[in-house]
Amino acid sequence: MTAAADKQTHEFQTEVRQLLKLMIHSLYSNREIFLRELISNASDAADKLRFQSLQDEALLEGDGDLAIRISFDKEARTLTVADNGIGMSRDEVQDNLGTIARSGTRQFLEQLSGDQSKDARLIGQFGVGFYSAFIVADRVTVLTRKAGEEAAAGVRWESTGEGEYTIESEARERRGTEVILHLKEDADEFLDGYRLRRIIRTYSDHIDLPIRMAREAADEEGDTEDETVNKANALWMRPRNEIKDEEYVEFYKHVAHDFDEPLTWMHNKVEGNQSYASLLYIPKRAPFDLWDREGGHGVKLYVKRIFIMDDAEQLMPRYLRFVRGVIDSDDLPLNVSREILQNNRQIDRMRAASVKRILDTLEKMAADEAEKYAEFWGTFGRVLKEGPAEDFGNRERVAKLLRFASTRGEGDVEAVSLDDYIGRMKEGQEAIYYVTADSFAAARNSPHLEVFRKYDVEVLLLGDPVDEWWVSHLQEYDGKRLVSAAKGELDPAKLGGENAPDKAEQEKTETELKPLVDRLKAALGETVESVRVSSRLTDSPACLVVGEQEFAINMQRMLKAAGQPFPTGKPTLEINPDHAIIRSLGEAPTDSVDDWAHVLYEQALLVEGGQLEDPAAHVKRVNRLLQMSRS
Known part of the structure; x- marks a missing residue:
């Protein structure tokens, strides 16, 4: 095959073109970082060769002196970063230099805002690597050969970073990679040996590999051989x-x-x-x-x-x-x-x-350092919450580090620790109470909190998807049970204080409402496990409650959407005996009670983050009840 036939022109992946354009402008004020990135890549290439040569010493090709060499040519206006590491094959060149083979690339690009300072931080988190060369170069040439392959397997890659790149074969006797930067007119500072040395010592002094450059001047013996610029020892x-x-x-x-x-x-x-x-x-x-x-x-x-x-x-x-x-x-x-x-x-x-x-x-x-920890928590708190479920041996230690919003806090600030909560528990209170939801707002406005507010009992507000998972594994902290405000039957007498309702009055109310409870259960049939008079509601007419060992309704919805199997149980509908709607239902026509039963259930389901199986039927029921109220 002739050289002309061997040469191929390709277009950059769309994401690469977008990233190049944004990166060059966003990182312009910190352009010297390109050298750090290219040296890091060269160091990684040497690391890979070291490891692979443990199994196949022939990959070293008789040269085990791994190093990085930096050189420049003022007349040609080029800067070269060369290594004798693992090198790349033709396919690897195309994969590594033509695409960003990384999950989440599109979401990353969507986060870029056009604000250079913010975008620079995002790009830094994503990792710019090789593409940073285009910050200072208007053309980049890469010469490479993979260790262990023939000289004829060498590859030449070249691009101006505008949208296309070329790949062709080029024989190379030495393994490794050379990145040749053809510098822009305003990049003269990178043709200065002293400037390059300062950059290397600032950013790459720790590299456990010698970074060599030609001496700036002959020493006393007239030696102009390369010198090692960095400390070249493992920082750790x-x-x-x-x-x-x-x-x-x-x-x-x-x-x-x-x-x-x-x-x-x-x-x-x-x-x-x-x-x-x-x-x-x-x-x-x-x-x-x-x-x-x-x-x-x-x-x-x-x-x-x-x-x-x-x-x-x-x-x-x-x-x-x-x-x-x-x-x-x-x-x-x-x-x-x-x-x-x-x-x-x-x-x-x-x-x-x-x-x-x-x-x-x-x-x-x-x-x-409370402020510093708050900064950490704001960034990594949701990940740390996975700890109690994953690390049994350190479960309580991790739990001690968790922070929450609560009904005592302001807004959605997660600043309450479990120790803080226990320190504020009312006398006679037996458990740490929490409520889970798909957002902070949904948690704060949950009807399950009504009785807790009545008796001034603090409740932790958990609005992250991971919350339902970790609390199911922690269950207890410092001898106190973690109890969901939305699960199981609630005994207000266990909330602490002296204002618990009279049990005789509760039993009397339940007896009076038993006919209505039976009618509602008959109307809902197999949709619910049961219907009962609630001890947790003061303002809402009804709510749904699941068993203590079951997933919350919102968690069930997420698992179902993800296609994950899980044990399902039917919720219980609790009704508020003091609410006007519930009181009026005792005298309502039989045909309207059926509609009311389903509307109460469906409204309670929506509040829990659930989804209606038949929204149209719900609308029809509401419309019928509205018509009845006008007649």
Whole structure:
């Protein structure tokens, strides 16, 4: 095949074109970050080669001196970032440089607002990687060959970043990748060796790989050979007292692909029967893929400073998937695999110790830095709520860190801890009460709260989809049961205080309303489990109640919509004996009681976030009752 026939022109994926346009403008004021991103990519390529060469030493091709080299040509106005890492095949070049193979790309682009400062943060969370080269270059050339392949398998990729790119074969004797940036007219600063050195030392000093450049001038012996610009040692292996905060921050930006500083970090070394080092970060802002529970986690595994794998899910539970960082073990075998990790006591101990350090840090932050913890909670609280259901051993520790809105709070601010709630419980109150709904507004306005407001009992307002899940696993905290205000029969006498209703009066009311209760149950038939007089309503005419061990009605709706099987039970309709509608039904015509029974049920269902099976029938019933009221 001739070179001309081999050369192919492709269009960028639509999302890439959009991202390039927005990125170049949003990140213009911080354009030097392109070098950090390209160096990070080169470092990753070397890490992958190190790992794969453990199984196949031939991939090193006789050259195990892995390094990154930065060079520039003032006359040609080019800047080159070269590595001798794993390299790419032709298919990999097209996949990696022509598309953004990442879930959620479209949703990410929809979040971009045109506000450069806000968009810069979003783009940083998404990770700009290779495409950042177009911030300073009007043309980019990539020369690459995958380790272990023939010289003829080399590939040349080139684009101006406007919408198209070309790919063609080009023989390369050396494995690895060269990224050649043809700089824009206003990018002269990146043709200055001293400027490039400052950028490298600022952003990439921590890279555990030598970054080399030609000397600016010959030394005393006349040597003009390359020199290593960065420290080239693993930051996490250095003593903490020798590391500046700025170095921790820059390493975080490298490992997390984030533009912002982290909220906090934990650096530990463990020696003895098991030796390892860990450097873990809690981000300030949510990683882009935070809500993807099945996606990658943020902790990298190293063994003896050799990268083993990204996103090692065995090192961190899913409810802490926002944590970023590295764990480097001296004790694991270099050929460790995901299968070995799944049943490895050393991994279990490292995981348990890491989780403990994170929870220790969060507890200290909650106690000593309330504003900082509120910032953390606002970003990651919904994920942390998964903890009580996932981590049985740390269930109470995680629960202690949770924050809620409540009927005592203002607005939807989640600032109440379970300890706060217990400290305010009324004398004689036996349980922690909560109500779940599909939003904060629905929770605050739930009819199930009416009796609690009457007796001034605080109720936690849970409006996240995850809430129903974790409370079903916690059930008790500090010796107090967690009880849903919307489940089971409610005994007002257990709410505390001395104003509980007289049981004899309740029984009298139930006796008086038994004929109506029977009529309503007959009208609703198998739709409900039963109908009973309510102890929880003061303003609403009716509400629906499920059994204590059943999912709330809103949760049932979400599971049904997701196609998830779940045990179903019929709700109970509770009626308010003091409401005008209920009182009038005792004298209502028989044919209207049937309509009233269904309207009361359907209205109660809507309040719970449920859906009507036949909205048209509901409208007809309401219209009939309206006509009766006018006649």
